[in-house]
Amino acid sequence: MKVNYKPVLTRFFSDPNSHRLNFYLQNGGYKQAKRVLTEMKPEEVIDFIKKSNLRGRGGAGFSTGMKWSFIPKNLGKDIYLVCNADESEPGTFKDRILIENDPHALIEGIIIASYAIGAKKSFIYIRGEFVEQYKILNNAIQESYVSGYLGKNVCGTNYSLDIILHRGAGAYICGEETALLSSLEGKRGYPRIKPPFPAIKGLYESPTIVNNVETLVTVKHIFENGIEWFTSIGTPKSPGPKLYCLSGHVKKPGLYELPLGMQLKDLVFDYGGGVKNDLRVKGVIPGGSSSGVLKDDELDIIMDFESLMAKGMILGTASVIVLNENVCMVDALWNIARFYHHESCGQCTPCREGSGWIEKLLERIERGHGTKDDLKIMSEIAKNMVGRTICVLADALAIPVEHFVKRYFNEFEAHILHKGCPNRQLAASNT
């Protein structure tokens, strides 16, 4: 069933000029930043976002207002806001499209957030591969400086803010907030032990808030449309609109702006048009490759943070990947394992070695050399990776391992019993 919802974040995306400053100003752009800077105190801004119950859109779903309030007062140190635009979770492409189409909404969100936490310098860490998006965002930032929306006296007020656009250079792990800060300091992208959290000791050991692109764009829209608008959308615990990414074997892949708490099957069938070539669904990955997998009879699940957590999965970035009936699930999991092994930073043994062993075991099973103990060994490895590492990259592999094996156990077992993949010709994505 389709829902009655009018897009807000993406409403101008069909216009080829939506990324330009003039277009943005004609549609009420920078009015909220100006209003916030002139009429509100920083604490009031934080309270406003707290009341909206906005939860971070980068994957963890932590309360944005709460995060902002962790910045210590009167420490005498510089405070930084860092926008995480290092979008890399497989299946996810929302931040890329937001930057392409509405870079000024991001800049306005950054102005509001920086003002709220008392930052005078802000960074946008954009993934290296996004060369085109870097140019678009860089142009938008220059336009904002020239027109007085950035730099000294933002919007004619006493508040000054600089934005530094910083390119990453190809490392998934830099999307993890502490790894991102290491990378921004010009080091290898190694995650750091928490606590201390970045709000206490972040960039250059100073209080730092890291927010996702979609989160900051949403902040701007909450100020524009009000808390009532925001909380009237979605579910009580997961309010607001969400950008869902649809990819894989779906007829209409793309970005869909809809309320949080959609039914997964409505997303796949009513919006995505169902499976390409009218094949059947074998599985759906609900929130990016680290989120787990659901079988075709589980698609009535509600897409909010709580419902997926109840299944031992995560909403993540709400990036839905549809797999049709011809997909070999061993092959699909092998592909995912290869990704996390490749992207493990190598600091922690359970992750560095565990992800490698899991990749090797899956390759062996797919190629027909699996033994009857392999599935047990693989589950043991996955279990021993969780909670024993600095960051959650290990969990990001352990979750799909658990759910793929649990839901498609017969298929994994058949590979071992029959010494190979019955589907080899159709699958074959890794070799």
Added chain:
Amino acid sequence: MTFDQRIKEALDKYPTKNSALLPILYILQEKYGTISQIAIEEAAKWTDSSPAFVYGVFSFYTFYKREDEGKYRIWVCSTISCSVCGCKSLYEQIKNYLNLNGVTTTPDGLFTLKKAECLGACEIAPVVQFEDEYIGNADIETIKNKIELIRTNESKL
């Protein structure tokens, strides 16, 4: 602006010299084509650190060009959404077209073909990053045309 001016500008932007290391490596890559030993040593001088430290940082990041890479990169995204949308056969077709047998770079040093991890454009799978440009819903014909265009232009240089 000269390369040196651009590096100085990058250094001015950040509170610490070391923070400018990633941007400096990008500038030096433009200067030298790849991140060579010379580039590493130069980056170390600009940031007051050692070549060993700079090499350690550089080697962590896949997007910088290695010395053995060709002038143009062809990266075929191979992660899950692209993999179920046919990236494997596309990769094989490009590999055959470029006549790459057991190597990743063409003998003329023009092209390097690689499997990439998720490029973040899953809605247009399969995706190829051709040098800096994303090619969505990529097929062998589009890639062939790009390759031939570059070959023609390069032969005129």
